[in-house]
Amino acid sequence: MHCMLRHNKLLTRFETDCSDVVKMVSTPEEWPAFAILLDEVDRCKRSFTSFSIAHIPRTKNTKADKLARSARALPTDVYYVNSVSPTWIPELV
Known part of the structure; x- marks a missing residue:
């Protein structure tokens, strides 16, 4: 917010x-x-x-779910808020 x-x-x-x-x-x-x-x-x-x-529900928002899963896979904490993904986050489907 x-x-x-x-x-x-x-x-x-x-x-x-x-x-x-x-x-x-x-x-x-x-x-x-x-x-x-x-x-x-x-x-x-x-x-x-x-x-x-x-x-x-996550089942209704696969893009956010994929972003959350990729963030959990990173070795450090990620805090990211923006309408455009940074280049270091893999392209979301």
Whole structure:
């Protein structure tokens, strides 16, 4: 979310394969153990002109699944957010 805001992408739809993340963002009061993190999510949400988050099963998003699998195969942690893959990540199908 911070990355999208820094790049002035204010009309954004986030998708995740974790249905709990969608539930947490939608009903933060039901997740008191994560209150500090969800407060930060809420602050960020209010900065967007349009914000939505949806669950998308990995079986419905093979490109993201392939990227996640290739990242797990790398010897170090990879944190990458962009709409274009860097050249060092193999082409996705």
